[in-house]
Amino acid sequence: MAERSETEEVKLLGMWASPFSRRIEIALTLKGVAYEFSEQDITNKSSLLLQLNPVYKMIPVLVHNGKPISESLVILEYIDDTWRNNPILPQDPCERATARFWAKLIDQQICVAAMKVVGKVGEERDAAVEAARDLLMFLEKELVGKDFFGGRSLGFVDIVATLVAFWLMRTEDLLGVKVVPVELFPEIHRWVKNLLGNDVIKKCTPPEDEHLAYIRARMDKLNIKSA
Amino acid sequence: MADEVILLDFWPSMFGMRTRIALEEKNVKFDYREQDLWNKSPILLEMNPVHNKIPVLIHNGKPVCESLIQVEYIDEVWPGVNPLLPSDPYQRAQAKFWGDYIDKKVYASARLTWGAKGEEQEAGKKEFIEILKTLESKLGDKIYFGGETFGYVDIALIGFYSWFEAYEKFGNFSIEAECPKLIAWGKRCAERESVAKSLPDSEKIIKFVPELKKRFGIE
Secondary structure, three states: OOOOOOOOOEEEEEOOOOHHHHHHHHHHHHOOOOOEEEEOOOOOOOHHHHHHOOOOOOOOEEEEOOEEEEOHHHHHHHHHHHOOOOOOOOOOHHHHHHHHHHHHHHHHHHHHHHHHHHHOOHHHHHHHHHHHHHHHHHHHHHOOOOOEOOEOOOOHHHHHHHHHHHHHHHHHHHHOOOOOOOOOOHHHHHHHHHHHOOHHHHHHOOOHHHHHHHHHHHHHHOOOOOO | OOOOEEEEEOOOOHHHHHHHHHHHHOOOOOEEEEOOOOOOOHHHHHHOOOOOOOOEEEEOOEEEEOHHHHHHHHHHHOOOOOOOOOOOHHHHHHHHHHHHHHHHHHHHHHHHHHHOOHHHHHHHHHHHHHHHHHHHHHHOOOOEOOEOOOOHHHHHHHHHHOOHHHHHHHHOOOHHHHOHHHHHHHHHHHOOHHHHHHOOOHHHHHHHHHHHHHHOOOO
16 A cells, blocks of 8 residues: 555546546556546536646546646556556666557557547458557567566556457457457457456456447447447 | 667657757767668668667667657666656656657648648648647746756757748748747757757758658659
8 A cells, every 4th residue: 555645635537438547547546546536528528627638638637636647648657656666667767668669559559540440441441450450469479478568467558558458359349340359369368368367457447338338339329330 | 888879860850859869968979870761771670670760779789769768768777967857756747748749749730831732731830830839838938848957848849940940941931920939949959069969950951851752752
């Protein structure tokens, strides 16, 4: 349990079905940091959210003793810098740089490729699937011989990559398009099983049924055919 | 054992400039290796297999990719001289937020100022100025983005300053008219030895743009 003064105030403006919000909850929970969660309606943004994140107007926003931090990767590093128990990033500078590299790849490229898979049809979708798989193959190779990206225990890349495990891989079931089939990605599938055995991950992942219903509803709204 | 530091780079890259500056700030001797991006070398492909992009920092044989990740790495490996990031976690988070903002926003709109025409170019110019104005208001009346000391956010943005005259020329607009404080900041940074050593002359960039347009097949 982290030792902090009782006047410590940690608030998270988030959204239950957002991978970016959930990863902050994972980090705080891993470190035993008590926080107040404020569920935000992203279709009707609160004045508090707009005030605390004027640049992007997006969740998640972490507010620590009244001071806001935005952008999930920035927030994760802030949490790691502030609460030093159960470190998320490795100590070695080269390993840290590598972890940051994979996190960036996931958020800036894999996430975008995954959105294209959902949003496109026909040949464009096939191309998006190919592109996503090419990127995911790098993650696949990273997992060889490891329980998690972080090694024997959860680390920064694992937390960021939950986007793949619980968003991309749940959506592909609904789409009927296997972006990450087990034949091509046995390591990733093994890693997902390892994640599911972790209590913090289980606690901080949207419940499957509700999550699938939410994704399906969003797909219907965007006129995307579900399987 | 002496450190072996190699930088695979391309002289007009505003991203490569960040890493050059960081190494210079720390007085680290490095072997600068100019890359041909249209005929990529085996070492580039080997050291950055995911993106095949510069800059690539190779420290004692191990590659580090992505320029802001390299800047942070350099700060962590050589902590003694000229710290580039604040030690306070909140200040550090603010610096990383703005570095990330610069990464996400500046290049795309800047590119439209010389790489697009007509309405697309006008929209690009407008967005580019808005982004610069956001950054300028973040700078405020401070000497540098971090306050008294030159650091991470300055390093993230200053490479673009070497391209400003080219954007103005090809986009037919004045950045100084819209963002005078930012231009003043750029001039201040350019006086720093690390920056002066790492930024190419604006004239050289201006001469380079038509060549770049041809390579990209832009009229």
